[in-house]
Each structure stands twice: as C-alpha cells, then as structure tokens.
Amino acid sequence: MGNGPSAPKITKQDRAILDLKLQRDKVRQYQKKIQEVLNREHDIAKQQLAAGNKDRALLTLRKRKYQEGLLAKTDAQLENLDKLVSTIEFSLIEVSVLHGLQQGNEVLKQIHKEMNVEAVEKLLEETAEAREYQREIDEMLSNTLSVEEEEAVQSELQALRDEVLAPEDASRRAQELPSVPATAPAAPEQEQEPEPERPTEREERERVPVAA
Amino acid sequence: MTTSMSTHTTPSGYLLPSIHSMPPFFTQQPNPATQATVTENWTRLILSYARHRRLFYLRVEDAETKGSEWDEVLRNERINRRLMPSHMSFIMADMVSKNLAVYEPPRQTRTVLLHWRLPEEWAEVLHEWASSTAQLNTILTFYEIIEPPVPSPLSGIPATLLRRAVAILTKTNRAQVIAVADGEGVRFLPGNPAR
Numbered sequence: 001m002g003n004g005p006s007a008p009k010i011t012k013q014d015r016a017i018l019d020l021k022l023q024r025d026k027v028r029q030y031q032k033k034i035q036e037v038l039n040r041e042h043d044i045a046k047q048q049l050a051a052g053n054k055d056r057a058l059l060t061l062r063k064r065k066y067q068e069g070l071l072a073k074t075d076a077q078l079e080n081l082d083k084l085v086s087t088i089e090f091s092l093i094e095v096s097v098l099h100g101l102q103q104g105n106e107v108l109k110q111i112h113k114e115m116n117v118e119a120v121e122k123l124l125e126e127t128a129e130a131r132e133y134q135r136e137i138d139e140m141l142s143n144t145l146s147v148e149e150e151e152a153v154q155s156e157l158q159a160l161r162d163e164v165l166a167p168e169d170a171s172r173r174a175q176e177l178p179s180v181p182a183t184a185p186a187a188p189e190q191e192q193e194p195e196p197e198r199p200t201e202r203e204e205r206e207r208v209p210v211a212a
Numbered sequence: 213m214t215t216s217m218s219t220h221t222t223p224s225g226y227l228l229p230s231i232h233s234m235p236p237f238f239t240q241q242p243n244p245a246t247q248a249t250v251t252e253n254w255t256r257l258i259l260s261y262a263r264h265r266r267l268f269y270l271r272v273e274d275a276e277t278k279g280s281e282w283d284e285v286l287r288n289e290r291i292n293r294r295l296m297p298s299h300m301s302f303i304m305a306d307m308v309s310k311n312l313a314v315y316e317p318p319r320q321t322r323t324v325l326l327h328w329r330l331p332e333e334w335a336e337v338l339h340e341w342a343s344s345t346a347q348l349n350t351i352l353t354f355y356e357i358i359e360p361p362v363p364s365p366l367s368g369i370p371a372t373l374l375r376r377a378v379a380i381l382t383k384t385n386r387a388q389v390i391a392v393a394d395g396e397g398v399r400f401l402p403g404n405p406a407r
C-alpha cells in the first residue's frame with residue numbers, strides 16, 4: 001500500500017515547519033547539555049575548594065558563569081523559534097478560515113441565484129391564484145345543494161341543537177315551576193311554618209359542637 | 213519449602229509473585245518441560261516489571277552485576293538467590309523467539325528491547341495520544357514525542373520502537389513521515405482505523 005492517495009502532499013510550508021521544530025529540538029538538547037555541565041562544574045568547584053585549590057575552584061566558577069550566560073542566550077533563541085513556529089501554525093489556521101469563508105460565500109451566492117426576486121414574486125402569485133381557485137371550488141360545491149337537501153341539513157342541525165340543549169331546557173322548566181302556584185291559599189301558611197324552624201335548627205347544630 | 217513462599221512488595225511498589233521466593237525458580241532446570249514453565253513465569257515477571265517501571269531494555273549485564281534497575285526482580289536476597297547470566301540469556305532468547313522482545317541493536321545477544329507493548333499496540337497508543345492532544349495534522353519531531361514538555365504515555369520510548377510504531381501507522385495511512393536535510397518528522401492523520 002505505502003502512501004495511499006489520501007495522504008496529503010508534503011508542501012514547502014510543512015518542510016519549513018519541520019526544519020524550525022528540528023532547530024528548536026537542537027536548542028533544547030543543547031540547553032540540557034549545558035545544564036548538566038553546570039551541575040557538574042558546581043560539584044567540581046566544591047571538590048577543589050575542599051582540596052584547598054582555591055584558584056582552580058575560582059576558575060571553574062568563572063567557567064560556570066560563562067555557561068550560565070550561554071544558557072540565558074539560548075533561552076532567548078528558543079523563545080524566538082517557538083514564536084515563529086506558533087506564528088506559522090496560526091497563519092495556516094487563518095488560511096483555512098479564509099478558505100472556509102470563501103466556500104461559504106460561494107454557497108450563499110449559489111443559493112441566492114436560485115432564489116431571485118422575480119422567482120419569489122412569481123411563486124407568491126401562483127400561490128394566490130391557487131387559493132382563489134380553491135375558494136371557487138368551495139362555492140361551487142355549496143351551491144350544488146337542492147332546496148330539500150338544504151332543508152334536511154337545517155332540520156338535522158335543529159335536532160342536534162335539541163339534543164345538546166335538552167338538559168338545559170329541563171332545568172329551566174324546573175326553575176319555572178315554583179312561580180306557578182297562586183290559586184291555593186293554604187300554601188303560604190304551610191310555607192311560613194317551616195321557615196322559622198330552620199334557623200333554630202341551624203343555631204342548635206352550631207351550638208352543639210361549641211358546647212361539646 | 214512451600215510454606216515459605218509468599219508475595220513481596222518491593223521498594224518501588226511492585227508486588228512480586230510468590231514464585232519469586234522459591235529457590236528453584238532461579239536455577240536453570242534440566243527437564244525441558246519444567247524449564248518451559250520457569251521461562252514462561254520469568255517472561256511474565258520481566259514484562260510486567262518493565263511495564264511497572266517503564267523499563268525498555270534488559271541486558272545480560274543486569275544479571276552479572278549488582279546495582280542495576282533490575283535488582284528487585286533479578287535478585288532475591290531474602291532467599292539468597294539471583295538469576296544467573298546464562299539462565300537470563302536463555303530466557304531472553306526464548307522471548308525473542310516469541311516476539312516478546314527483540315535484540316537491540318541487532319546481531320548481538322546481550323541486550324534486548326522488551327515488547328511489554330507490541331509495536332502494533334504502541335502504534336495505537338501513539339495515534340490515540342496524537343488525537344487526544346489535538347496534534348493530528350501537525351508536524352511533530354521524533355524528539356518532541358520522546359521527550360515532550362508535558363509527560364505523555366510515550367515519554368522515554370526508544371527511538372527504534374517509535375519508528376516501528378510510526379511505520380505501522382504509515383501502512384494504514386494514519387501517519388506520514390517527512391524528511392528534510394536536518395532530520396525527520398512525522399505527521400499523524402485522522403485516517404480510518406486499521407483494516
């Protein structure tokens with residue numbers, strides 16, 4: 001198989017990035033080396049001092065100082081390299097964003113081409129026409145009913161109304177009943193008697209729970 | 213003798229199996245069937261200890277001298293036993309024949325590179341790491357993978373093993389090696405899982 005067709009091509013930019021990163025790695029390795037030397041020289045200076053060789057110890061420490069300076073310099077270089085790598089990688093992302101925007105723009109243009117103003121107007125007109133046509137059909141259908149059929153429909157509606165409103169009528173009739181009696185004179189006396197009793201009963205009922 | 217057998221936790225936190233405190237385990241057995249069991253147990257022990265300590269190389273020298281990082285396993289002071297260099301060479305040869313290790317560098321038999329993960333498994337770990345750290349489509353140097361600024365599952369992996377894993381990924385179009393005058397880099401690609 002090897003490198004199939006789906007593997008992206010290696011561009012000049014890719015090589016440039018790799019080159020930079022390799023340089024960066026070299027600087028890092030160099031720093032590591034210097035750090036090792038620094039540690040070792042510190043130990044050596046100590047040993048020399050312990051052995052009484054003050055001059056040697058001083059020399060070693062001077063060397064060490066110089067190496068420290070180198071380390072600081074490489075730090076700055078490493079920062080430069082890192083910055084450059086980051087900048088390139090960020091620019092590549094910007095390029096891909098631009099590409100995405102371009103494509104989106106293309107698609108939007110295409111869609112607009114299919115959706116021009118005249119087409120929309122025409123479509124709306126056609127819709128209105130269709131609605132008008134539908135209304136005409138409705139009218140025609142309602143007009144085709146004969147007089148008898150219309151009467152039948154009306155009576156069916158009346159029957160339905162009776163059915164739905166029947167219980168209401170019955171209750172209304174029941175309410176009307178009390179107002180009818182007027183001929184019987186004995187009725188008022190009978191009615192008067194129970195009415196005074198009711199309040200007392202209610203009072204008693206209320207009193208009982210309070211007393212208990 | 214069996215009563216003295218027990219597991220033991222080493223200073224590095226590794227739990228040695230009870231067989232490690234059995235003296236015959238350290239001696240090369242004349243009976244091939246018995247030796248096969250011993251070899252199998254040593255292989256398992258070596259690979260599991262290597263994984264525990266992230267050790268990649270085993271050298272005959274480790275059995276010859278004291279003070280190597282393998283002391284906890286190759287020696288048992290409590291029963292006064294150690295693995296003899298000849299016995300270890302035998303075990304190493306057996307591991308190489310089973311692809312659980314390879315002679316590294318080739319054409320010598322004193323040092324092996326241990327396969328506590330097979331190169332195919334390393335390839336998966338590598339790709340998984342690249343995608344989980346969003347480094348797909350980014351060009352990486354080998355040094356950057358071996359010694360990343362933040363520790364990763366691949367920190368300290370030997371370059372040869374890394375190369376082998378990358379080669380496996382290139383076959384399935386999940387990695388691409390880029391070479392320039394100064395060295396090499398690799399770019400991981402999303403790709404579809406192998407096969």
